[in-house]
Amino acid sequence: MRHAPKRGVDATLRNAVEPILSAVRAHRFGHGEGGSAPSDGEAEADVLAAVEREAAAVHKRLARDGGVFAAEFLGATGSGKTALVEALLDRRPDGERAAVIAGDVAGDDDATRYRSHGVPVVDVTTGTDCHLDPARVGRAIDELDLGGLDRLFVENVGNMVCPADFPLGASLRVVVVSVTEGDDVVRKHPLVFQACDLVVINKTDIAGAVGADVARMREDARAIAPETPVVATSAETGAGIDRLRRLLDRGPESHGDGYDHDHDHGSGANRADERRR
Amino acid sequence: MHELTAANRLLEAALEAASERNAGRIDRLTVELGTATHLTADQLRFCLDAITEGTAAAEATVEFDRVEPAGACECGWSGPTEPIDGVVPDAPSLRCPDCGRRLSLRAGRECRLSAIEIPERTETEQ
Ligand SMILES: Nc1nc2c(ncn2[C@@H]2O[C@H](COP(=O)(O)OP(=O)(O)OP(=O)(O)O)[C@@H](O)[C@H]2O)c(=O)[nH]1
Ligand SMILES: [Mg+2]
Ligand SMILES: [Zn+2]
Numbered sequence: 564m565r566h567a568p569k570r571g572v573d574a575t576l577r578n579a580v581e582p583i584l585s586a587v588r589a590h591r592f593g594h595g596e597g598g599s600a601p602s603d604g605e606a607e608a609d610v611l612a613a614v615e616r617e618a619a620a621v622h623k624r625l626a627r628d629g630g631v632f633a634a635e636f637l638g639a640t641g642s643g644k645t646a647l648v649e650a651l652l653d654r655r656p657d658g659e660r661a662a663v664i665a666g667d668v669a670g671d672d673d674a675t676r677y678r679s680h681g682v683p684v685v686d687v688t689t690g691t692d693c694h695l696d697p698a699r700v701g702r703a704i705d706e707l708d709l710g711g712l713d714r715l716f717v718e719n720v721g722n723m724v725c726p727a728d729f730p731l732g733a734s735l736r737v738v739v740v741s742v743t744e745g746d747d748v749v750r751k752h753p754l755v756f757q758a759c760d761l762v763v764i765n766k767t768d769i770a771g772a773v774g775a776d777v778a779r780m781r782e783d784a785r786a787i788a789p790e791t792p793v794v795a796t797s798a799e800t801g802a803g804i805d806r807l808r809r810l811l812d813r814g815p816e817s818h819g820d821g822y823d824h825d826h827d828h829g830s831g832a833n834r835a836d837e838r839r840r
Numbered sequence: 841m842h843e844l845t846a847a848n849r850l851l852e853a854a855l856e857a858a859s860e861r862n863a864g865r866i867d868r869l870t871v872e873l874g875t876a877t878h879l880t881a882d883q884l885r886f887c888l889d890a891i892t893e894g895t896a897a898a899e900a901t902v903e904f905d906r907v908e909p910a911g912a913c914e915c916g917w918s919g920p921t922e923p924i925d926g927v928v929p930d931a932p933s934l935r936c937p938d939c940g941r942r943l944s945l946r947a948g949r950e951c952r953l954s955a956i957e958i959p960e961r962t963e964t965e966q
Pocket of ligand 1: 639640641642643644645646647673720721765766767768769796797798799800
């Protein structure tokens with residue numbers, strides 16, 4: 564009865580139903596063949612894979628149809644996601660057209676902050692949900708004129724756990740932690756670092772004051788997410804912000820190949836497209 | 841918690857499978873659950889218990905198969921990953937033991953309805 568159905572990339576949850584059922588009625592399968600290691604080009608029609616397909620559809624609208632480079636900022640509450648995106652907005656090159664999708668459980672404080680930078684802002688309140696999802700981002704995009712945009716920032720709800728399992732369709736996922744969460748914050752949340760393309764350690768200006776060892780945080784990030792760039796920043800002093808901007812411009816090429824098709828991003832399959840921008 | 845989202849999708853797939861075969865009842869759901877996700881079997885079971893009420897799966901036994909992470913590298917290495925030293929919530933080491941490059945995960949991130957059990961067919965179909 565246990566059975567690891569093999570399906571094509573385009574399989575939907577609906578298509579998954581038939582092999583599951585016929586396995587039950589036709590046969591009792593052994594739990595063999597590793598059970599769960601799809602070969603190249605195959606996607607699992609499972610819950611998280613379904614979310615990734617939804618994210619890939621959002622990604623296609625943004626990157627391929629709209630020519631918009633989207634960066635998602637996620638991470639601990641208060642780590643400085645909004646402050647960093649504001650700093651990036653302040654430094655955007657002349658003529659670059661940016662917009663922000665601001666996710667929050669309640670309120671519109673972040674949206675108000677973003678609006679003061681003169682960019683279009685879509686405020687998404689998630690209510691009881693602890694993360695944005697591709698459907699919500701898709702609806703938020705409906706409110707934007709993608710043709711008139713070059714860059715989109717998406718701020719996820721402050722949370723170090725749930726967003727890891729829910730890619731949104733951005734070209735790049737950026738996880739932001741700060742020294743005030745303690746210098747063991749990276750090793751306490753390994754999966755979120757593995758799900759992201761860029762790690763930001765923020766508030767380095769007060770690392771000494773809170774007794775945090777930034778080098779240790781860096782080491783942890785390297786051990787947990789090999790090949791993922793790490794940048795130390797201060798939204799307060801501006802340290803590291805230019806490097807952050809350059810890393811965003813470079814796009815998600817750092818993981819190389821093989822990481823793409825089954826990675827947690829949903830956008831992974833389309834990475835090659837992003838490099839051209 | 842996003843276990844509820846996941847549970848809803850699993851139940852939807854199971855109910856659809858059952859109704860396509862005119863099964864009025866689902867006796868068992870089997871879910872493959874990777875350990876490199878934030879979804880936990882306990883919470884999924886709790887959510888499934890709550891949402892199956894009043895559906896064909898109300899009496900179903902829910903069974904989880906844990907799937908341990910496995911990776912593959914461009915260099916040709918593939919196999920089960922090691923846990924990362926000193927990292928408390930278990931996470932797979934994504935560094936290739938052979939060449940040091942980053943592995944791609946091939947297992948450990950699933951949350952998949954792998955089987956359902958329904959009563960034996962009673963009338964002839966197709
Ligand atoms: N000293 C210092 N303070 C900072 C820095 N970055 C942000 N802050 C402060 O930290 C607080 C939280 O910053 P936000 O940018 O609102 O953090 P956030 O991650 O967007 O928070 P949520 O949206 O609530 O999850 C604010 O008071 C900021 O002024 C920094 O680099 N250094
Ligand atoms: Mg914020
Ligand atoms: Zn290797």
